[in-house]
Amino acid sequence: MxxxxxxxxxxxxxxxxxxxxxxxxxxxxxxxxxxxxxxxxxxxxxxxxxxxxxxxxxxxxxxxxxxxxxxxxxxxxxxxxxxxxxxxxxxxxxxxxxxxxxxxxxxxxxxxxxxxxxxMVSQQFMLVRQDEERFKEHTAFAKNDDLLIGAQPGTTNFYVAVYNVLNGDENNSRIQLFETFGASVQALKTGDVDMVLMDASSARGYIGANPGIFKLVGDPLGTEEFxxxxxxxxxxxxxxxxxxxxxxxxxxxxxxxxxxxxxxxx
Structure with missing residues (x-):
């Protein structure tokens, strides 16, 4: 598609x-x-x-x-x-x-x-770097302990990461916390984390602003109303x-x- x-x-x-x-x-x-x-x-x-x-x-x-x-x-x-x-x-x-x-x-x-x-209604997807080949859906991500998620505490993205990817562990060391959502995306871009959960509405903005840098993988992990x-x-x-x-x-x-x-x- x-x-x-x-x-x-x-x-x-x-x-x-x-x-x-x-x-x-x-x-x-x-x-x-x-x-x-x-x-x-x-x-x-x-x-x-x-x-x-x-x-x-x-x-x-x-x-x-x-x-x-x-x-x-x-x-x-x-x-x-x-x-x-x-x-x-x-x-x-x-x-x-x-x-x-x-x-x-x-x-x-x-x-x-x-x-x-x-x-607005949107869904959560995995935003990754364009060259990412280690996983294509969230279960494969969860099985690889070397992979890190970037998230902003207290947000829907954080809780979807915790409960839909990492089995409900809010203190999981694989979640790297950032003060702003944009900072987590920058960390993904520089390779400090391997995935950021993002609603489809924002994904278009980041992918469009960074041609050839990001892509979306996997099925939606949650639906949310703004x-x-x-x-x-x-x-x-x-x-x-x-x-x-x-x-x-x-x-x-x-x-x-x-x-x-x-x-x-x-």
Whole structure:
């Protein structure tokens, strides 16, 4: 299967995933009357959020999507930056109104913060160097004690590595931890680790930005839904959900998928 076809099969924004009822075509979106929404991201998860090498500004799928959400809701966005390991707690405490970083919706996190409806669904695959021939699927990787995984602690990628590859051992020395997702990919590139688990959406960004360096191998190891995180009981949640639905209905989400996962070239 060609990479573009492969990614199309694993990236979806299907309305069937939305638990919120679909809006009628004529239903008006909420008007936030020029309100400023303080939004936070990390700028380390290409192509969802990252630094434009040409300008030094933050760009990506999530930037475009949330700027469009704010436009539709008659709101402004005040963009902030935070490391991944503090982002959820900061949004929970109300330091920011909304956060995004390819954050997987799960029950444990729902106890801490609010989620929007999913804006994207993706699957976890093994990203390896282009010349990797020692393994082609996760069971062969698990059997070779010399092989190392790069991961960012507390992320879906980390827990998929632990429970889907290394038999549930969170302290396994074969998992090399990095402060950012980008650092783990750089370690893969330089040969310090042998595999990084990555959702298909980000894989397109890294493979495209590094021609001939990386490839994906094996079957998907997990499926995840991405959502925006919000302060508990936020009055913004229903408005953001309505905007996401409208962007699904009019094709905007698919347009963003094409722009960032297939057409973008830095």
């Amino acid at each position: 060609k990479l573009s076809t492969f990614l199309m099969a694993t990236i979806t924004t299907s309305a069937a995933l939305f638990s919120t009822p679909m809006l009628a075509d004529t239903a008006p979106l909420p008007d936030l009357d020029g309100r400023t929404i303080v939004a936070v991201t990390e700028n380390a998860y290409s192509p969802l959020n990252f630094i434009d090498p040409k300008t030094g500004n933050g760009i990506g799928w999530e930037y475009d999507a949330f700027n469009e959400i704010a436009h539709r809701l008659n709101a402004k966005v005040d963009w902030k930056l935070s490391s991944w390991d503090t982002m959820i707690q900061a949004v929970k405490q109300g330091q920011f109104d909304v956060g995004m970083d390819g954050i997987t919706i799960n029950e444990e996190r729902k106890k801490e913060i609010d989620f929007s409806i999913p804006y 959502g925006f995180i919000l302060t508990p009981n936020s009055d913004l949640t229903p408005a953001i959900n309505a905007a996401i639905i409208s962007m699904k209905e009019d094709g905007t989400l698919e347009m963003l998928n094409k722009k960032w996962f297939f057409d973008y070239n830095n």
